[in-house]
Amino acid sequence: MSSGGEAAGEGAGIDSLAGRFADSASCEVNKPDYRELDLGSPVSPLMGRKSMVSGGATTTVTTSSSSSSSSGSVSGKASASALSDAETLQSAPRRGHRRSASAGAPLIYSSRSLTPNSSISGGSIASSNHHANVVGLSGNICPSGKISKPNLTNANGNRMATLSSGSGNYGHGSIMRGGTSSPKTSNGSVAETTAGKPVGESVVKRGMASLDPEDVKNAGNELYRKGKFEDALLLYDRAIAISPDNASYRSNRAAALTALGRLGEAVRECEEAVRLEPGHGRARQRLASLYLRLGQVENARHHLCYPGQRPDPCELSKLQSLEKHLNLCIKSRKIGDWKNAVKESDAAVEAGAESSPLVLACKAEALLKLHKLQDAEMSLRAISNLPFYSQTRFCGMVAEAYVLYVQSQVDMAMGRFDNAVAAVEKAGRIDYSNSDIALLLSNVKMVANARARGRDLFSSGRFAEASSAYGEGLKYDNCNSVLYCNRAVCWSKLGLWDKSIEDCNQALMIQPNYTKALLRRAVSNGKLGRWEESVRDYEVLRRERPGDSEIAESLRRARVALMGSQHESRNLKPGLN
Numbered sequence: 001m002s003s004g005g006e007a008a009g010e011g012a013g014i015d016s017l018a019g020r021f022a023d024s025a026s027c028e029v030n031k032p033d034y035r036e037l038d039l040g041s042p043v044s045p046l047m048g049r050k051s052m053v054s055g056g057a058t059t060t061v062t063t064s065s066s067s068s069s070s071s072g073s074v075s076g077k078a079s080a081s082a083l084s085d086a087e088t089l090q091s092a093p094r095r096g097h098r099r100s101a102s103a104g105a106p107l108i109y110s111s112r113s114l115t116p117n118s119s120i121s122g123g124s125i126a127s128s129n130h131h132a133n134v135v136g137l138s139g140n141i142c143p144s145g146k147i148s149k150p151n152l153t154n155a156n157g158n159r160m161a162t163l164s165s166g167s168g169n170y171g172h173g174s175i176m177r178g179g180t181s182s183p184k185t186s187n188g189s190v191a192e193t194t195a196g197k198p199v200g201e202s203v204v205k206r207g208m209a210s211l212d213p214e215d216v217k218n219a220g221n222e223l224y225r226k227g228k229f230e231d232a233l234l235l236y237d238r239a240i241a242i243s244p245d246n247a248s249y250r251s252n253r254a255a256a257l258t259a260l261g262r263l264g265e266a267v268r269e270c271e272e273a274v275r276l277e278p279g280h281g282r283a284r285q286r287l288a289s290l291y292l293r294l295g296q297v298e299n300a301r302h303h304l305c306y307p308g309q310r311p312d313p314c315e316l317s318k319l320q321s322l323e324k325h326l327n328l329c330i331k332s333r334k335i336g337d338w339k340n341a342v343k344e345s346d347a348a349v350e351a352g353a354e355s356s357p358l359v360l361a362c363k364a365e366a367l368l369k370l371h372k373l374q375d376a377e378m379s380l381r382a383i384s385n386l387p388f389y390s391q392t393r394f395c396g397m398v399a400e401a402y403v404l405y406v407q408s409q410v411d412m413a414m415g416r417f418d419n420a421v422a423a424v425e426k427a428g429r430i431d432y433s434n435s436d437i438a439l440l441l442s443n444v445k446m447v448a449n450a451r452a453r454g455r456d457l458f459s460s461g462r463f464a465e466a467s468s469a470y471g472e473g474l475k476y477d478n479c480n481s482v483l484y485c486n487r488a489v490c491w492s493k494l495g496l497w498d499k500s501i502e503d504c505n506q507a508l509m510i511q512p513n514y515t516k517a518l519l520r521r522a523v524s525n526g527k528l529g530r531w532e533e534s535v536r537d538y539e540v541l542r543r544e545r546p547g548d549s550e551i552a553e554s555l556r557r558a559r560v561a562l563m564g565s566q567h568e569s570r571n572l573k574p575g576l577n
Helices: 003-025 080-087 199-209 213-225 229-242 247-259 263-276 281-293 297-304 313-335 338-350 357-369 373-381 399-413 417-430 435-459 463-476 481-493 497-510 515-527 531-544 549-572
Strands: 050-053 059-061 125-127 161-163 175-177
Touching: 199 213, 199 229, 213 229, 213 247, 229 247, 247 263, 247 281, 263 281, 281 297, 281 313, 297 313, 313 338, 313 357, 338 357, 357 373, 357 399, 373 399, 399 417, 399 435, 417 435, 435 463, 435 481, 463 481, 481 497, 481 515, 497 515, 515 531, 515 549, 531 549
Parallel strands: none
Antiparallel strands: 050 059, 050 125, 161 175
């Protein structure tokens, strides 16, 4: 090559170096440092972009490779041909400046908006990826290597890459796609949040801050649909406070109260809604459904078949079925068919009256008559928070009085005599003209007095008189297991073991799991030398009270005595000739 050519080459080289120096030294306002992130991270794989040269018939495809190390170095590199082709595109506008792959310290992005799907005609680069994304967020560290170009494409869709705060499955500072990770609940599901706060809390705050009752109601509806009934109720209260004469707000409040099991309050809200707006179909439908659950057939029919309203066929069928089973239940009670009364009570519950105090009380009374005291008491416990209605009658009694009537009988059977007297006295005040309640009140008072007198006599050692007092009480209630057991103790103190066993048997027939009667019978059988029966009772007691040392010792002695009696009986058996 000639010296002139060499001089020209050197001049061109000097000019090129000067231009490159000037380019690298030029500073434009807010021009970010960026790199071609043609790498794939194991935490957040960043896919390379696809570009093509328009008019130059040259297509450049940059693909991602393996993960960069923790130091930020790039392990994946584009092919030499792709790099050389990209360097020839002098007419393509460049934002920022190139740095050599050997550059030292990583760069920090300053966030700026980049326009996806950019195209450059006349030999420039045209992006073929329609899901270009911005990954250079403000403050993010760019690993060393090539500076990224704008409109960096992402094969994973239009999602932002961010730094993790340390929640979820990412460590603090890790790069994540799709924004911040969603917080998890204790069972691993994604918790609903808004701006870092639970959805319910944010909706409640929004609703409570609003003065528009419709906005408040809509916020309550949103929470109701999510199953947050307490929060929904709070907002419905707020809407009613703003607009107290709106029937819809009352009806919605009734729905929330129903979901919380507060049926009495729900009924009152629905009644207020139909008072404010008699033609409010939703409120009447809810009221009919509530009355069905409470076993109020006539009230349910009134609202279900209200003039101008088409009754729900399903609810109407439930109403007819409930009415049928309630009538059969009342009929069975009148004739004393207690087994069928239990059956029809269960059928009424299946028909929809699962919260009816009258149905549950009828079942409890039938179970009591069948000597299933524990089941009867369990049935009554479900009535404690259910509402009563004074206009309703059952078997000739006011509804609430009937429930107290049954409660008194159960209390007396369980030995809670003072509670039994209080319950039936309250029933008499509610339905003072009912003869059945008056008769029960007289009997309960006589039994309670007999039990108190017998206890006083027993404490003073007058066992014969105490047994007579308990016998007087049994004249008024011949199915009282407590009185039978108390008299059995008196017989045992008098040494009348057979009578003691007889009264224990009566008590256990009424209440099979009555441990006091079982223990007294075991002792009495032992006194009579009936060790086999005694051991059998002690074994039952041992299973029911495994930690009772006295029962364990009594069982051991009874077994020893049984073995001795069996050995003695074998010795007394005559031998064979």
